Amino acid sequence: MFRFIVHRLNFLKAIPLFALIYDSCLKIGVLLTTPEKLNWFDELESEILSWEGTSISLHKFGGTQFNYGQKEIGHLHSNGLLDILFNKQVKQELLVSGRAEVHHIFKKSGWISFYISTENDLANAKFLLKKAYQNMI
Amino acid sequence: MKTPADKEFLGFLIPNVLIISIIAINRFLLQPESGGILVFSEFIILPILMGILAAWFWKDLKLSSKKLIWYSILNGFFAIVLSFFFLGEGTICLIIVSPLIFAFVTTGAFIGKEMFKKNKQTLNISFVSLLLAIFIVDSISDHHYENMVSDEIIIKATPDKIWKNVVAFDKINKPNDYWLFKAGMPSPMQTTVTGYKIGAGRKCIFSNGYTFDEKIVTYEENKNLTFDIVNQPKDPEIMGHIDIDRGQFLLQDNGDGTTTLVGNSWYKLQVFPTWYYDLWAESITRNVHLRVMEHIKLLSEE
Structure with a gap:
């Protein structure tokens, strides 16, 4: 469903608030199906906010955006899809090591995606965000 | 100094009272001539504002995401219950x-959570003012939407055998299979006529006893029955939400002993956004058509 909306109905993101509302639907869906994920996302948010100079905001395409100063570290959609921008060399290393997948839309860019599906994935999500954060500071 | 429990409670109370009051004032005092049209911003902007306002009361409580979503759903549920009691809305609606x-x-609550974390008052006031401005402009704008729904079935009978069942039919005894009818939405039960000619009165009686009064405007035997709805019931499920204007049955002889029966309905929708509500209106109209047309098929093929 998420894949279909993002790929086929991508034009809808131009409608003001649409992406945020869609992300709220994901939140409600997660609450009803896998509520434990919301605790993991909160834990991830607390972890990132404990790093110096970080803040969070709403991502323009829905989800939570993690920032360092004015720059985006990455963003987490409410279905557990984490997107982070690296340079292409780091991206390649992460793909080879199996820590990340190619971005769900921008396959040729430096963006990577990582699905948080289990509690064990949380450690890798923190690792990826920390790596992006350290590249910025 | 308010306790956390007070703040939690106020996050439910104030947004609900405020939003229901705004809708009531808009509907009954400022726009009584609109006949209760519910504009898109009442379903989109006001709930978002409700979430933002609730988030303001809850901003110091550090609610988990899980709790914030549950609270938002609960807030929405309270608004729905209040609409039932104070705005006279129907259960199915x-x-x-x-x-x-x-x-x-929920969207409003998460927008509010981020807004009040940053504490940029000017930006926050500007955003809320923008939403309110959209609501006001939308409320005073003209809203008009008409649609026609068409369905057809094949009946193994000639038009002359089908015609009398199209004009009027006895009670439908078949159990409902459409989920909204099962949930309590009235379904068509019976149709009566005062005569088989143009100008005759026709009544479409629904399962809860409500009746649509109709007048036959086209009577071409074995071909075309068109009727205008002259009076629809004051049911809270439809009153002020949808106006059914006209209905029509067309019979097309297929030349092989079968007939294509086409059912058409024209309606005006008075709830917006139509991209959402027309999906429901079409689905309900289609299922009204199919229930009647399948009954006509059953009677005609006997």
Whole structure:
């Protein structure tokens, strides 16, 4: 469903608030199906906010955006899809090591995606965000 | 100094009282001539504002995401219950609107959570003012939407055998299979006529006893029965939400002993956004058509 909306109905993101509302639907869906994920996302948010100079905001395409100063570290959609921008060399290393997948839309860019599906994935999500954060500071 | 429990409670109380009051004032005092048209911003902007306002009361409570979503759903549920008691909305309408309300209140709550974390008062006031401005402009704008729904079935009988069942038919005894009819939405039961000619009165009686009064405007035997709805019931499920204007049955002889029966309905929708509500209106109209047309098929093929 998420894949279909993002790929086929991508034009809808131009409608003001649409992406945020869609992300709220994901939140409600997660609450009803896998509520434990919301605790993991909160834990991830607390972890990132404990790093110096970080803040969070709403991502323009829905989800939570993690920032360092004015720059985006990455963003987490409410279905557990984490997107982070690296340079292409780091991206390649992460793909080879199996820590990340190619971005769900921008396959040729430096963006990577990582699905948080289990509690064990949380450690890798923190690792990826920390790596992006350290590249910025 | 307010306790956390006070703040939690106020996050439910104030947004609900405020939003219901705004809708009531808009509907009954400022726009009584609109006949109760519910504009898109009442379903989108106001729930988002409700979420933002609730988030303001809850901003110091550090609610987990899980709790914030549950609270938002609960806030939406309270708004729906208040609409039932104070705005006279029907149960089925409220079931239809509830997914929108839950999603928009939740969106507002998370927007509010981020807004009040940053504490940029000018930006916050500007954003809320913008939403209110959209609501006001939308409320005073003209809203008009008409649609026609068409369905057809094949009946193994000639038009002359089908015609009398099209004009009027006895009680439908078949159990409902459409989920909204099963949930309590009235379904068509019987049709009566005062005569088989143009100008004759026709009544479409629904399962809860409500009646649509109709007048035959085209009577071409074995071909075309068109009727205008001259009076529709004051049912809270439809009153002020949809006006059924006209109905029509067309019979097309297929030349092989079968007939294609086409059912058409024209209606005006008075709830917006239509991209959401017309999905429901089309689905309900289609299922009204099919229930009647399948009954006509059953009677005609006997």
